[in-house]
Structures are given as structure tokens and as C-alpha cells.
Amino acid sequence: MSIDQSTAARVAKLARIKVEEDQLPALAAEFNTILGFIEQLSEVDVEGVEPMTSVTPQRLKRRVDEVTDGGQQNKVLANAPDAREGFFAVPKVVE
């Protein structure tokens, strides 16, 4: 599996990381090196093997469905780059 520049650009877009056009060839080359290393996995016979979901066998704990926390609006917003009137502020989303 070889990654070309347009695939690299698509991955960058999916990851929401801006990559300049002139950096795409180097990025594609790095991806190929890493994926080449990962490619070894295709040698392994995984027929009938379950993909791991939890490394220690456990059931998630259950608790009563009730509010246990809240009322911390100021703390939640304290680190926001832009918070106004009790909300996170972002650039316009809808045209």
C-alpha cells in the first residue's frame, strides 16, 4: 500500500491539520516508511482471532442514572481561548 500526495492531503484534512502543499511529498514519504513497517502484520495468521477490546477482562461498572456533578460553568470555561456570556465562542459556523 503506497500513499501518494493526494492521499496524504486527504488524511491531513481528515485530521484537521493544515499541511502546506510543498510539505506533502515529504509527509507521504514518511507515511510510507511507517506503513511499510506496519505491513509486517499481514504475515500473521489471524484467522478466527477476536480483536482485543479490553486488555483486562472486566465489565464496566454500573451506577444509578442520576446527576452527580455539575454547576461548574466558570471552571469549564476558565481555560477557553474565547469565552463569552457563559459560552465557548468560535468563528461563524453557518453562512
Added chain:
Amino acid sequence: MADLNKLGLAEARDALRKGDVTSVDLTEACLTEIEGAGALNAFVHNTPEIAREQAKAADARIKAGDAPDMCGLPIGIKDLFCTKGVPSQAGSRILEGFLPEYESTVSGNLLDAGAVMLGKLNMDEFAMGSSNETSVYGNAVNPWRRGNDEAALTPGGSSGGSASAVAADLCLAATGTDTGGSIRQPAAFTGITGIKPTYGRCSRWGVVAFASSLDQAGPMTKSVRDAAIMLETMCSHDPKDSTSADLPVPNFEAMLTGDIKGKKIGIPKEYRMDGMPDEIETLWTQGREMLADAGAEIVDISLPHTKYALPAYYVIAPAEASSNLARYDGVRYGHRAKLDQGDGITEMYEKTRAEGFGDEVKRRVMIGTYVLSAGFYDAYYNRARKVRTLIKKDFEDVFAQGIDAILTPATPSAAFGLGEASDDPVQMYLNDVFTVTVNMAGLPGIAVPAGTDAQGLPLGLQLIGRPWEEGDLLNTAYALEARAGFVAKPRKWW
């Protein structure tokens, strides 16, 4: 008492109990030492005022009697742990200015026990790295050097600052975290002890997430006894982490008898790598002999899927990272890029993440995005998870044969020079070849300093234990430590 900063946790605890020293004395000694160690770049956010206050409070608590083991002991905290009101950046630009409104469970457990926080420690950005070279703070430096050569060496990574600080006696001990070897590899590179407990022993709550199914916190200390003391305080069941184990935490220190007669120690043949330096091979052989001398039975074993642990890790860890790091979007905390006219929210995300993340983090987030993307999910991510099942089964099989612990080298080499391995990401990944299997299988693993190479650099051995049996593992490590008799310290040049 002179050189209080050089004490370990156990010695300092005992001296505090006897009234020979105060926590204020210990803390001042460490703060002075940190002041003079800028060249190591280990501490990146110093908290002397907090430390002095905590030390005073600890002294009062000790005086009143009934203080916990960690009370009054000055330690460093890896920057990955959220500490209330104190910068917690995970070594990243994207969390610049972030001041957590809460305390991580692990650091909270330590502080509740009376431990003194000296400051935050350098690390690879988001714990992604094996040399501490991906940090926004710049490289942490190993206090060890090759003989009289002045070339700066890596303390390893990602817990490089923690390793450097403990090895250089800037603090009595430090917290680390380990996703693929990030406690054990730096411990081995700096001649200290580091244990990664079983997945689920330490709460991950408040620890900046890298790969949630692999991340575990653990102590980095000057001895196995110290590791036992500090680990016990760090462990707890935490309802805020659904993967935290609801199991009693034993008194690990009380389990250090040094008696390992009749224990079966496995030597996995797959860990004999092509091109492994003779010194590592020799150290491994010596380790076998030490454990045999202590009365253990040495058994050759096979872990057939070892070779595939690292490539599977480099699918699973980036996949989880790409998901975990989606939260850094310039909205809730940390850096937001300056926008140009007409930029919308997508441009804000893309520019913020391009500016805020370093190259290695970007690389892993994008690899993770790729292996999870439509059309590749089965070929990469699901296959890697199946291989992970097989890796875990390898260990289950040998434990079912009666093996109590597994002895391996901790790293494939001694500490290398800063800048020597940073060109090729895959070459850098190979640092974790002996440690990453342990994270993949969720097992406890400990690195113990066991010797030096021809240039005088420390080398470590790793012991891998059964799940939840950290006490037994620490005891085996204690027996190994006693026989290895590693007492070398770096010559002070900083």
C-alpha cells in the same frame, strides 16, 4: 545530614520519622539542587512556593504522628499529570497556558498522602517519543555521559525529565507514565528503577490521554523499595476511570523479602534480537545467573508473536491518539491560532492544530486517522487488535505453564546522543521493542539498573510479571537489585 536530596524515599521517610530531618530541610535541599541544574532541563515548571507550604504541612502531620509513608517526601510530577492551578502542558505548545481546575487522581493520591510537589517535569510531547526530543520545552538531558565525552545524551522518553531529575538527585522520586515503555526505557537509560503496573492499577483520570488502552502511570525511583512505597500510594480504585481496577492495593513494601526460591523465571528466546550489542546480551546472561543464584529456576520460554508487538503498537497507539487528541481544537483550552479574515471554524481547527502540535504528534495523529479511515479499518486497525490478542495469549500461555516472571533486557542499547536517532521515526520506535509487548498485554513490568557498558553508561534489565501481582514482581526485582549491586552515580557536570 548532608546531601538530603540524594536520599531515597525509604531513607528519607525513616529519617523523618526519627526526627533527624524535616520535610522543609529535604525540600530546600531539592529546590537548591533544581536551581543549579538548568542544564538538564528536567524541571520545566517549578513550584517552590507550593513545595514549601506542603513541606510545612507535612512536618506538622509527621509531628502529630500517624503520617502516611509518602508524607513530607519531595517529588517531581511529569507534565502529563493535570495539577490544579499549575501548568500542565503534556510537553505541547497546544496546551500553553492551560491551568487545570482539577487534580489528577494519581497526583492527588500522592499529595493527599503528604508528598511535596517540587514542580513539573519535562517529557516528549503528549508522551510520544523515546528521547525527550519532541518536547516543546526542548530536550531534557541525561546526567550520565560517555566517560569524559561531553556529548549530551538523551535520558530516554517519554518520561525523560522524570528520569533525569531522579538520576541527578534533583528530587527523591518522580511520577512517570508508560504507554509503550516510557517509564522503563528512561529508567534504564539513567540507572534508576521504574515500574509500570498492571493496566488498571493506577487511575488515568486527569492524566492527559495518549493511547487510553495502553497508558499507565507509575513511579520512577532510586531503588526497588522506593518503587514499592510510591506505587502503593499512586494506586487506587477510582470511579472516575471506568478501567480502574476495583481491587485491594496490597502493602507492596511488606512483600519485599528477597526470597525468590523456587520461582520460575522465563527467558524468552524471541528477545534475542539480531544486531543486539554484546553488552546487552552479557547483561541479560548475568541477570539470569543472579536470579538463579537467588534460588530461582530459569526456564527457556517462547513468546512467538513478540516481533509483531511493535508494528501492532504503531497502529493501535496512533489510532487511539488520533481520537484522544481530537479534543485539541482551539475551543476549550490552550492555543488557538490567529485567524485571517474570512477564516471559518475549519480553518481555525486546521491552523490551531498545525501550530500547536509538533511534527511527531502530527505524524502519529495522521497515521492514526489513516488506519481508522474507511477502507483501511479492517486491514490495519482490526488486524492490529487481533495481533494484540495473540500477543496477550503468548503471555497467558507461559504463565499457565507456571512461569512467575520473565526476564528481558530493558532496552536494545544504552542511552544514545541527542540528535543521533531523530531522523528516522521507525529507528526511534525500535527503542521500545522490549517494553511495548508489556503494554500490549496490560502486564506489570519493571526496569532495574543492573550494570554499565564499556563507556560507563547504565544498562537495565526488565522483569515482567503476572497481572495484578506487582508485589511478587517487585520482590523478584528486589532480589535482582541486591545481586546486581548497582551503585554508580553520574559525575556532576551540570
